[in-house]
Amino acid sequence: MSLPANEIVSALSALVGGDNVVGDVARMGAWLSEPRKRFHIAAAAVVTPPDVAAVQAVMRWAHENNVGIVPQGGNTGLVGAQVPRRGDEVILSLQKLDRIRSIDAAAGVMVAEAGTILENAHRAVEAEGAMFPLWLASQGSARIGGVLSSNAGGVNVLAYGNARELTMGVEAVLADGRLYNGLNALKKDNTGYDLKDLLVGAEGTLGIITAASLKLYPLPEDYETALVNIASPEAAFELFGLMRERAGSRLNAFELIPWIGLDIQLRHQMLDADPTASASPWYALIELTRMAGTAPGSLQSALEAAFEATLISDATMAESLADRTRMWAFREQMSECQSREGASIKHDVSVPIAAVPRLIAEGSAAVEKRVPGIRPVPFGHMGDGNIHFNFSQPVGADPKAFMAEYDEAVHEIIYDVVLKLGGSVSAEHGIGQLKVDLLKQVKDPVALEMMRAIKNALDPKGILNPGKMLG
């Protein structure tokens, strides 16, 4: 059992100083209120340790006293991993560990503390002439520790990988306060188990990441970007194959967008001009990197080959930065634009990329049969097999009544299709609180047993992010 809240606050104040502890729930709003407003619950206290030693001191104390600790970064997660589940936990915010310890553009490595805001990391790296290729809608507030703990993805996973693949090493405080020093900057290191990848994506249930060494890449000279008209997801899959054959790892993005997304954004004046060439049931946003000393024109010539193969019917090439920005705005507003049309039921799923057309066809048909008038809005990272398979309410329906009646039913239909196709019910957002029960139903039971065994081995008292991921 945990301690009473007042004892927790005074113990933490004695450990790390009163300035680093908030005990009044009325002042905890920024830490308690999460983006989807689904998991708003109290905490016993919020602690903001000023350095790694203070994180260790808090964990040693929490371990001795059986106090649940919820690690938190920028509080931007979409599945409730970063906020309490019971209400008697302490939120441990990494926000004060926001130092970039080093940047070496020539060597391609940055060491950043967990509290570093992603956008600040971008700016610091770009000032040195390099890039850290992980971009998220929430990058103005998301922090490195949370980005890694959720193994965040984003729009350039195709070329650079997700957070896990961009991380060389981590430093982490364990459940009992021990410090794991895995902060190397090595591209190859076969000296033991892959602890780094175990901590990345563990949602703070195995340790608290306090810093990470991250891979930097040279800035491309330019990008070649186009928005192309395609008849169907099947054609999109074939086009993706053609682009990979011709562009290899220069293929930076291959995003699928349905016509309804354009329709909504134009009707609500969310775009300053129509970025597409003409009306089409589906669009693909395609981008190639172009490095210094390389002639432009690769995308143009690949699209000509695609025309000849009748995979695409029309296309717009970005001729200016404004064009490129508009094309990306069109893509990035896909999530937000749905809110202009009332409620929507969301899924962040992945399947083997060859199965994306079946996922969309079978999922849409089954849901439309169940909910007449519902509007499928499947979009996203076709090149990763990761579709944000969302459904907007029927025109004119009552949002609350729609959600109350259909949310669970639509989830069930989509997850059934996803599992039948060998897919994942959480491609990039994670499990947190939102999908704990779902995970128990769908995950390989031996995988769950292995996960529980590892959790018990590294956090025998279960004080790290209690109730998250494994329940």
Place this chain on the structure above:
Amino acid sequence: MSLPANEIVSALSALVGGDNVVGDVARMGAWLSEPRKRFHIAAAAVVTPPDVAAVQAVMRWAHENNVGIVPQGGNTGLVGAQVPRRGDEVILSLQKLDRIRSIDAAAGVMVAEAGTILENAHRAVEAEGAMFPLWLASQGSARIGGVLSSNAGGVNVLAYGNARELTMGVEAVLADGRLYNGLNALKKDNTGYDLKDLLVGAEGTLGIITAASLKLYPLPEDYETALVNIASPEAAFELFGLMRERAGSRLNAFELIPWIGLDIQLRHQMLDADPTASASPWYALIELTRMAGTAPGSLQSALEAAFEATLISDATMAESLADRTRMWAFREQMSECQSREGASIKHDVSVPIAAVPRLIAEGSAAVEKRVPGIRPVPFGHMGDGNIHFNFSQPVGADPKAFMAEYDEAVHEIIYDVVLKLGGSVSAEHGIGQLKVDLLKQVKDPVALEMMRAIKNALDPKGILNPGKMLG
């Protein structure tokens, strides 16, 4: 304690059939004798299960009876992970699980069983017009399960990653016979801990990989390959930066070779012609991929920029497949050529790539001071910070006396430099038996504690590859 050998043989025969069990040590040569001839010791039996269910049956029995099991693939590992340490273990060879379950070139995925020989996997994939980009000197006998369990590297890690990064999912039999089914073909899956990466590189100490889903890539149209003269490792590091800026992820290989390697290979007629343009203290073998529809000339123009920046003094471009083959033969014979000059002391180490010049300079100076006349032969994957830092005996020295006197001393000197530079004492070969004691000395103690906790959680009886990695 283990059972007597004769009981083991009859129990295994009853489980999987006598045809799949070898009990006579005289007939075990192929399984016992490993490449470096350092760890030749008996086994109680060799079992070659014909399918996954038989692997499970063996493990259930081994778990009940406390019998140590040594999983083995192609028996090509260089650190003794795949052969017994005590002599009373059972070698479990995966050689009969050699089916390629599926290849889908368009989707970029192959599912291969653990016993599949790497070169057979290459051939099967290339017949479908794709490639599996992991090449090793031992690929004619190395098997997928061992390649993954050792997280093998090779010459194209720079562009495609090592075995871990090329693996999407694994199927594995656990210590007690349970089957972990993680064989998905997903590029993104954030549903729990990263068990795949824990099993990859674990040297069979946490589970026995029985199959894997692996990433396939489109075949490049062509390669652009050159062998360039460089004055020093410092210049090589700068040149690497220039190549990355201009070629990005098209940079397929950046290998460093010292002049002595050319000298030895020419003197021993190991090359049909000199692949270099002129004499130089150091050479870099540089290769770019060229995808369909892309104009050639990127490497040429990058090398011109390097000339202008006085980073290189001369270069040969491969003008034919024969040229390219010869350049790669020069690189690939670097390990073997040393044996023509007597004994050599070998290290497979990595450092942050910016530190490679210091590693070579300080390591060579310190060893030359300790062993007058010794010949440093540092070569390898500069682009990964991974140097095979070898030393050939002084000309005319007695090989046995040289090894007896200096092997340990030189190791100590090199590992000291490596650790001072934040490096790894095993970049790609692993720990196995060879480096168990070394690992205990050099690894972060908390990392070792975490590893032991995970090992105990997944293999509480310690029957999976006993004594390997953690001792």
